[in-house]
Amino acid sequence: MRLILKFFRLKNSEKRLIIEVIFFLFISRMAIILLPYKVLKAMLGTYKKISNGKETDSEIIKRASYWIRRISPLLPWKCNCLPQAVTGRFVLKIRKIESTLYLGMSKDNEKKLIAHAWLKVGDIPVTGGRDNSEFAEVAYFG
Numbered sequence: 001m002r003l004i005l006k007f008f009r010l011k012n013s014e015k016r017l018i019i020e021v022i023f024f025l026f027i028s029r030m031a032i033i034l035l036p037y038k039v040l041k042a043m044l045g046t047y048k049k050i051s052n053g054k055e056t057d058s059e060i061i062k063r064a065s066y067w068i069r070r071i072s073p074l075l076p077w078k079c080n081c082l083p084q085a086v087t088g089r090f091v092l093k094i095r096k097i098e099s100t101l102y103l104g105m106s107k108d109n110e111k112k113l114i115a116h117a118w119l120k121v122g123d124i125p126v127t128g129g130r131d132n133s134e135f136a137e138v139a140y141f142g
Helices: 002-009 012-034 037-044 055-074 081-094
Strands: 100-107 113-121 124-127 136-141
Touching: 012 037, 012 055, 012 081, 037 081, 055 081, 055 124, 081 100, 081 113, 081 124
Parallel strands: none
Antiparallel strands: 100 113, 100 136, 113 124
């Protein structure tokens, strides 16, 4: 109940951003579950292209990043790194901000492969953490 009251006290632009984030987290999760990789890959953008996102839009980038991180754990479906990165991509694309979505692989302490996705605008991290140096980039989409 407290979260709902906080929501109604926000500016309309923040409410819209929150609704977009929830919508795209759902759509992204469903796409990941239901679509074949070939279709999902096309949805992610141009393969092996680094976008020239303008870091001058840092305020909206920070707000989108904040709401994606804040809302993801509250939803009843799984919102790990890939749905978050795809959501960030869509939210920024609506605002005509180019971004690059990265897919990476690494090994954990037990030598099992782990995958990770993150989104950046220029050098600004949007989702997936600030330091992804432990992951070898296997694909990126601009």
